[in-house]
Amino acid sequence: MTARRPDRSIATVCLSGSLPDKLEAAAAAGFEGVEIFENDLLTFDGTPAEVRAMCEDLGLAITIFQPFRDFEGMPEGLRVRAMDRAERKFDTMQALGTDLLLVCSSVHPAALPGADRAAADLREMAERAAKRGLRVCYEALAWGRHVSRWRQAWEIVRAADHPALGLCLDSFHTLSLGDDVDDLAATVPPEKLFFLQLADAPRLAMDVLSWSRHHRLFPGQGELPVADFLRGVMAAGYAGPLSLEIFNDEFRAAPSRRIARDGLRSLAWLEEQVGLAELPALPRxxxxxxxxxxxxxxxxxxxxxxxxxxxxxxxxxxxxxxxxxxxxxxxxxxxxxxxxxxxxxxxxxxxxxxxxxxxxxxxxxxxxxxxxxxxxxxxxxxxxxxxxxxxxxxxxxxxxxxxxxxxxxxxxxxxxxxxxxxxxxxxxxxxxxxxxxxxxxxxxxxxxxxxxxxxxxxxxxxxxxxxxxxxxxxxxxxxxxxxxxxxxxxxxxxxxxxxxxxxxxxxxxxxxxxxxxxxxxxxxxxxxxxxxxxxxxxxxxxxxxxxxxxxxxxxxxxxxxxxxxxxxxxxxxxxxxxxxxxxxxxxxxxxxxxxxxxxxxxxxxxxxxxxxxxxxxxxxxxxxxxxx
Amino acid sequence: MTARRPDRSIATVCLSGSLPDKLEAAAAAGFEGVEIFENDLLTFDGTPAEVRAMCEDLGLAITIFQPFRDFEGMPEGLRVRAMDRAERKFDTMQALGTDLLLVCSSVHPAALPGADRAAADLREMAERAAKRGLRVCYEALAWGRHVSRWRQAWEIVRAADHPALGLCLDSFHTLSLGDDVDDLAATVPPEKLFFLQLADAPRLAMDVLSWSRHHRLFPGQGELPVADFLRGVMAAGYAGPLSLEIFNDEFRAAPSRRIARDGLRSLAWLEEQVGLAELPALPRxxxxxxxxxxxxxxxxxxxxxxxxxxxxxxxxxxxxxxxxxxxxxxxxxxxxxxxxxxxxxxxxxxxxxxxxxxxxxxxxxxxxxxxxxxxxxxxxxxxxxxxxxxxxxxxxxxxxxxxxxxxxxxxxxxxxxxxxxxxxxxxxxxxxxxxxxxxxxxxxxxxxxxxxxxxxxxxxxxxxxxxxxxxxxxxxxxxxxxxxxxxxxxxxxxxxxxxxxxxxxxxxxxxxxxxxxxxxxxxxxxxxxxxxxxxxxxxxxxxxxxxxxxxxxxxxxxxxxxxxxxxxxxxxxxxxxxxxxxxxxxxxxxxxxxxxxxxxxxxxxxxxxxxxxxxxxxxxxxxxxxxx
Structure with a gap:
């Protein structure tokens, strides 16, 4: 392993069981961080501070708290509610001890179009986050109502122009639409690349939402060009962790330790593909x-x-x-x-x-x-x-x-x-x-x-x-x-x-x-x-x-x-x-x-x-x- | 039941097991006919004449032999081979004792477009069939290369203009494309409606081929407007059997007798919906x-x-x-x-x-x-x-x-x-x-x-x-x-x-x-x-x-x-x-x-x-x- 290998992180939603089961499996496999998926916190009967302590005991950083949905572009009354909701989630994040929130592009039927309005909303959110020492990253969901491509998300983040606001990239959301990150380095400055989620998938001809929710795989298990994607993101100067975010029905039904180990192996393999780390060479x-x-x-x-x-x-x-x-x-x-x-x-x-x-x-x-x-x-x-x-x-x-x-x-x-x-x-x-x-x-x-x-x-x-x-x-x-x-x-x-x-x-x-x-x-x-x-x-x-x-x-x-x-x-x-x-x-x-x-x-x-x-x-x- | 209830038929592909298992299950459930799906014949270690005898013993008519694929529009050398292939299948049909062959629209990469050429091919096939007292019906597969709608199939059958050639309709192929048969009665004369296949399905956003091959259901189990479809076909004067053709992974894994019984129930329910037969009324x-x-x-x-x-x-x-x-x-x-x-x-x-x-x-x-x-x-x-x-x-x-x-x-x-x-x-x-x-x-x-x-x-x-x-x-x-x-x-x-x-x-x-x-x-x-x-x-x-x-x-x-x-x-x-x-x-x-x-x-x-x-x-x- 070289010194510059990024930290390895996995979203709790990849794994089965209760939140403590998931954290233990991630740590046992050798991950350095976890994404806390909100649903796993809601169903856990302990406080966010207890989650923080568990992670510390296990040597796991909480790399991000996610997802915050349906935020930007809400009509006026709902907009106030969305800001209140954000403040309450910031409370939770501070108790958890994580500084980064993932906001994914809205799918709300009432969400208004327009990059200016989205940028204004995200700017206000980032300003509120910054007051608490927190940060926000914005991700284009492949099925977002008005924003589905990373270039659209970037236009909004650029327009919002706040140091506490950056971009979250996700290989599935990009590759599932047949898109790429070839122009990422030329488009987005490295300091705006806040977070990176990695997932592979089989090529399936189905709606992208169902495909994403049920059929994602670890890198190397599927058919998407995840290595090319990662190469593009690293070339653009990304310096954060590599984080796996896999929604897969079979993974959720399988023993969490086995799945976590496979996740770590897939990252090690992917790092080798991309030249981020080395493994003893493949056999002939x-x-x-x-x-x-x-x-x-x-x-x-x-x-x-x-x-x-x-x-x-x-x-x-x-x-x-x-x-x-x-x-x-x-x-x-x-x-x-x-x-x-x-x-x-x-x-x-x-x-x-x-x-x-x-x-x-x-x-x-x-x-x-x-x-x-x-x-x-x-x-x-x-x-x-x-x-x-x-x-x-x-x-x-x-x-x-x-x-x-x-x-x-x-x-x-x-x-x-x-x-x-x-x-x-x-x-x-x-x-x-x-x-x-x-x-x-x-x-x-x-x-x-x-x-x-x-x-x-x-x-x-x-x-x-x-x-x-x-x-x-x-x-x-x-x-x-x-x-x-x-x-x-x-x-x-x-x-x-x-x-x-x-x-x-x-x-x-x-x-x-x-x-x-x-x-x-x-x-x-x-x-x-x-x-x-x-x-x-x-x-x-x-x-x-x-x-x-x-x-x-x-x-x-x-x-x-x-x-x-x-x-x-x-x-x-x-x-x-x-x-x-x-x-x-x-x-x-x-x-x-x-x-x-x-x-x-x-x-x-x-x-x-x-x-x-x-x-x-x-x-x-x-x-x-x-x-x- | 009224006198005019159509015969009930089921394709052998709906059921699990060997061909004899399938035939026995269909007869035990009360079907009057079966479609012989060719693969079930190929894997059966008896002659077509033995299949005919089994069906006769069980009181089952063989309503159709299917499918004959990739026939029309082949370039010259392959066209001769396709005709030879048809003649060999006519031999099989005569041994089976069925007079009707289903030809589905070609998916062959070499198939040429053009209704005239397809009509000429089907006309020749019908002429050869007629010499043996056989008939051919042509069906638009929803994913056919050049022909995917029943109206296109009808244009070809109309142009071929042969008494031994007619149309096969299939509720799935029509409804899966969001199509209907509202103008069928105004378009196709009753004597050209040779065969009718019925299937329901859940509404799934996936490619229509996979949807069709794995997720079809019996009428009433899914979400397609199969009753409306059948009403339209009956209004056009269709006089043949109602035949179930369901490709479903779970049906193929389930005991054949249970699935056959469900099939018969679904037809009885559908006939009630459409007014073809009566059942004691639904409860309040x-x-x-x-x-x-x-x-x-x-x-x-x-x-x-x-x-x-x-x-x-x-x-x-x-x-x-x-x-x-x-x-x-x-x-x-x-x-x-x-x-x-x-x-x-x-x-x-x-x-x-x-x-x-x-x-x-x-x-x-x-x-x-x-x-x-x-x-x-x-x-x-x-x-x-x-x-x-x-x-x-x-x-x-x-x-x-x-x-x-x-x-x-x-x-x-x-x-x-x-x-x-x-x-x-x-x-x-x-x-x-x-x-x-x-x-x-x-x-x-x-x-x-x-x-x-x-x-x-x-x-x-x-x-x-x-x-x-x-x-x-x-x-x-x-x-x-x-x-x-x-x-x-x-x-x-x-x-x-x-x-x-x-x-x-x-x-x-x-x-x-x-x-x-x-x-x-x-x-x-x-x-x-x-x-x-x-x-x-x-x-x-x-x-x-x-x-x-x-x-x-x-x-x-x-x-x-x-x-x-x-x-x-x-x-x-x-x-x-x-x-x-x-x-x-x-x-x-x-x-x-x-x-x-x-x-x-x-x-x-x-x-x-x-x-x-x-x-x-x-x-x-x-x-x-x-x-x-």
Whole structure:
């Protein structure tokens, strides 16, 4: 961190619970200040002086008191009332020990237009504030009645010309209107930039008021160019705190400490983007080295049988632990039944499940340092003599993400230290792990997004909607290393969808779908069928429609049908051929996937057929998958 | 039902599950036809001929096959492919045994503009269809690339001028754009009106595509003027089926039979609105006669103590059952501990809860007949000799709604038949039951809306959002009899809000809040405080803000504070004074409420303070409420 990092602040409205809960969560996460949102004070059964004392005890500055609404431009009788109201709020601010009030542009139906009148009102308010040593900043709400842009707000502040009156900028109010701050430095003197609020959001085509009130996100979780915005504001000489003001229904329903930690991480990431502070550099991701399963002996036997049916062979036994390595070409599965381990804890809580995934990247220790700087929990396993310790970080659901060095030709792979290897790598089979999808409870999605983006530098794909027969599934993939690591996240409000059922089985979130990259999908699927793999039966109607829709020849269609293969083609002609298995004990399933011509998706067009087929014959096959 | 009632049809996309599930649910609800939504066929692992046979077995006509997308206006090479695609879908239709295909206006980026070209394409398609005895109808999608209004679609159909080509109308696509069908009769000849799709929706300010794909509702559940639309279409001579086409995330996640039943009810209600069919007339609602609680003896004692603290007195014992009547003025509470009863079943499933509510209305038996016509379950209790049988209907959560005749002066009230009365009505106390609020799981909200609107004729208020400290609560009140019956419905996606917790405790839904109407709120609250009622403590900061915001005098503020009273004032000067209790065992709570000057709301402005205060001291008072 450099000396000039601005203070970090968060509005109490971002967090759930009572005012003391919120303050404690903000302090525990490491914020230096809080915005006191008035509603949180009104519902608190202590005095403003007690709030001040709590903040002092926690080392939190009160950066601003907000919001003061519907002030400027009121007709005469109401104008007097508005001034009285301001005086009463100044009393509260002095008891709180904060000197800055946020006034947002009026939405009152009786508010009169005209910058002169607004300037006169704000000037009087600032004069009254100044008498008490207080200050006022004026913010353009994106849906303000007469003032919705920061340039309009600035015209009023400029005309009012009072030292106790300045501007409050807010990334959401600016970016949601498609506006920017490119001319801020040329327009507003630095001493008039009193306060800065930061929020991101997904791009939604809805009214800006609802968008703002329910769907804001922390920087990096959404799609707005918040870093560009912040760069513009800093270039204009802003010297105050960076303050998060997020109205989000899910944040308000989530534990306040988790949300506060995510808020701090998002600011640290944003500061890095803008050059206000440094973090250990982002990794270069090279692939998924393995997926690890937590199993008991019975489920391990069943899963090994299912893996064998997909062409995997046992490649080694761990030197000191009850762990097997199964391998097909470049795809590695670790089957862990070690007692008293991270895996066994996971098994006890959830039954058979994916307990870890490993990324290959340039420098594991640098990633560990980055995780520590972002307060993501780091985990180091207990190891036997001569074994290599692989560092890991914990994803928001507790899944371990191991960090494995991407080896140059000839370097010694991790497996040779830890395993008695029975088989080496050059044996055909899969190219590697194409993608690993996670089912995520709705309230965890944004935490995952931040984890993959801020810690690993993965970027989100456009979101998809997948029609499960029992409700909607929303999917958004995070991709790193130019496609070396692909992680779709699936979320469903419905507990009856496949995703909803996985979320229940996995206690909130977990990897539920692992796709193996094949050079030739038909060959891989044919082998799997021959070995009795539980591949999904695809209805003939699907192939009939595929013929009508894409115009594949009958022969090709028949080949796909024979191999249980689904097919997709993108606008540029990229092709995707893929087949799925039934689920293993309702916990996870596998896919054989072959990409061609730069295809970058996941076959979303086929998801409805896949999901219906998975529901059609649940757990009725015992031959290969142990899915009784 | 009159002879000319159109057939009732529903699109398979409205319902959850596999295609056979959907067909069975539609038939069980009483639909005469289904639209086969193509995706449901593609994911079905049987032939179209098998679908045809299933429908025949179930007595369902296939009213249409849909959708055929992106057909008209394609550039030459793609045009040939589109025609081939049509021929393949005609094959499917013939196997299905349906003669009508829905073509919706193209959204393809390559689609060429121009009505002539579109007309030529559709004419050729119609000609090909006609050769097989099939027909085609063309629908303007509200977000179509070149065609988004029915008048544009009609110009194309008119120009194509083929007997096998007609128009498909859809209430959502028309009404979502603020359009109407006022000139339909003057514009389109009846024989060109091939098909009609009906959907309602809440008024949402979002892009029309997302609105349509996720938020459609059955007629009567939303806010669009669907009845006006249907009147216009029928006036134009439409003679086909009325078909529901609803894309709704919650419907797709809900049990298909419940949703199908609601669909049929909504059509019956809509037909009544438009004069296509009759139902026994709507009731005249006069009030809430009583609220009934399912209790064991221990919780009954506790609740009786809490009721006494609010000014209720035991007014009678049931002649044959273990049931007490508690009364304060016009407000009646029935405390039911009868074993082997509807109440005891409820108690066993949920613990202490509201198991019934009784409406006073003009003609209970006519309402029973209406309920039967709408397939709402009717319930008649077992009674003792000489007792009166009060009919009831079951709300979507299983709560009984008793139907009590509104008496003229001098008629014998129900209580005298069934109870040994210890006390008569003229004893001061509350005026009656002001409102009873229900906590409802998100997926049940629309079923409740239909129940209150279609069966009882209640109308929804504007929706409110209430900020609980642990998430958002959305509230929408249904009001009947000019305010005689007021029933707010509260829903929350968060399980951590008060509403979310009530929903869990009440197993999906239930009355969780009963407000008693007081002539003088201060007097009623003072009495309650004196008797030790567990009224919520309201923070001083609330009164400080009330003074600043509304400008009440200090003396009045102090009076409110002394009596735990919240205060609200509407734009017309109507006033609301109200106080709340803590919750009784996390199941329900009470309110003392006084309306003045025509105030019609529920004090939503104070909800945040109420909800925070209820979370502040949960279950810590044992003196009056038995809330250990």
């Amino acid at each position: 991701l090279a692939g998924v080295e393995f997926v690890e399963f937590a199993l008991d002996h019975e489920s391990r036997e069943d899963l090994a049988r299912m893996a064998a049916s997909l062409g995997f062979r046992r490649a080694g036994m761990h030197r000191s632990k009850d762990v097997e390595l199964w391998r097909s070409g470049g795809a590695n599965l670790v089957l862990n039944s070690e007692p008293d381990s991270a895996a066994s804890e996971r098994f006890e809580a959830r039954g058979p499940c994916v307990c870890a995934i490993a990324f290959r990247l340039d420098d594991p220790e640098r990633l560990v340092a980055r995780a520590e700087a972002l307060s993501y929990p780091v985990w180091r396993e207990r190891i036997g003599a001569g074994e290599r310790r692989i560092p890991a970080v914990r994803a928001p659901d507790g899944t371990l993400v191991y960090l494995v060095a991407d080896l140059a030709e000839g370097e010694r792979p991790i497996w040779e230290d830890d395993f008695h290897l029975e088989q080496d790598r050059a044996d055909g089979g899969f190219l590697g792990i194409d993608h690993a999808a996670q089912a995520v409870a709705p309230g965890l999605m944004d935490s995952f997004a931040l984890f993959y983006r801020a810690l690993f530098g993965m970027e989100p794909d456009a979101p998809w909607e997948l029609p499960d027969p029992y409700g909607l599934v929303r999917s958004r993939a995070f991709v790193g290393g130019q496609g070396a690591v692909r992680l779709p996240l699936n979320v469903s409000e419905s507990g009856r969808t496949g995703t909803g059922r996985f979320v229940s089985a996995l206690a909130g979130a977990g990897v539920h779908h692992i796709a193996f990259a094949a050079a030739d999908a038909a060959e891989a699927a044919a082998g799997a069928v021959a070995r009795g793999a539980p591949l999904l039966e695809i209805p003939a109607n699907y192939y009939e429609d595929l013929g009508a829709r894409i115009g594949l020849e009958e022969e090709e269609l028949a080949g796909h049908a024979a191999h249980h293969l689904l097919y997709d083609r993108d606008a540029a002609g990229g092709e995707f051929r893929h087949a799925y298995t039934h689920a293993f004990r309702d916990r996870f399933f596998f896919e054989i996937a072959a990409r061609g011509g730069g295809y970058a998706g996941f076959g979303a067009a086929n998801a409805a057929v896949r999901m219906a087929a998975q529901r059609k014959t649940p757990r009725s096959r015992g031959d290969a998958g142990g899915e009784q | 609602l006069a009030g809430v006669e009583f609220v009934e609680f399912a209790l064991d003896h221990e919780s009954r004692e506790d609740l009786a103590r809490m009721a006494a603290s609010l000014g209720f007195r035991r007014a009678g014992m049931h002649r044959s059952k273990d049931v007490e009547l508690w009364r304060s003025g016009g407000a009646n509470l029935v405390l039911n501990s009868e074993p082997d009863s509807a109440a005891s079943e409820r108690f066993e499933a949920r613990g202490p809860c509201v198991c019934a509510i009784a409406f006073r209305l003009d003609d209970p038996e006519r309402l029973v007949a209406r309920a039967e016509a709408l397939s709402y379950p009717v319930w008649r209790e077992r009674i003792g000799a000489g007792e009166r049988r009060i009919p009831a209907v079951r709300a979507p959560d299983g709560t009984l709604v008793y139907l009590v005749a509104d008496l003229a002066e001098g008629e014998r009230p129900i209580w005298e038949d069934d109870f040994h009365l210890e006390q008569d009505r003229a004893d001061g106390g509350f005026l009656g039951i002001d409102h009873a609020a229900q906590a409802v799981a998100p997926g049940l909200m629309d079923s409740f809306a239909l129940f209150y609107r279609a069966l009882f004729g209640m109308e929804p208020d504007a929706p409110w959002e209430l900020p609980d400290p642990y998430g958002l609560v959305r509230s929408r009140a249904f009001v009947g009899g000019q305010g005689a019956v007021r029933l707010p419905l509260n829903v929350s996606e968060s399980g951590r809000t008060g509403t979310g917790r009530f929903v869990s405790a009440l197993a999906g839904a239930g009355v969780h809040h009963i407000a008693f109407a007081a002539a003088d709120a201060a007097e009623a609250a003072a009495g309650a405080v004196a008797r030790g009622a567990p009224l919520l403590e309201i923070p001083a900061n609330y009164y400080e803000d009330l003074g600043a915001r509304i400008g009440l005098e200090e003396e009045e503020l102090a009076g409110h504070a002394a009596h735990h009273l919240l205060y609200d004032r509407d734009a017309a000067g109507g006033e609301f004074r109200h106080a709340y209790t803590h919750a009784f065992r996390d199941r329900f709570f009470f309110e003392i409420a006084a309306r003045g000057g025509g105030y019609a709301g529920f004090g939503a402005a104070n909800a945040a303070v109420r909800m925070a205060a209820q979370r502040k001291t949960p279950r810590s008072r044992g003196d009056a409420g038995g809330e250990q």
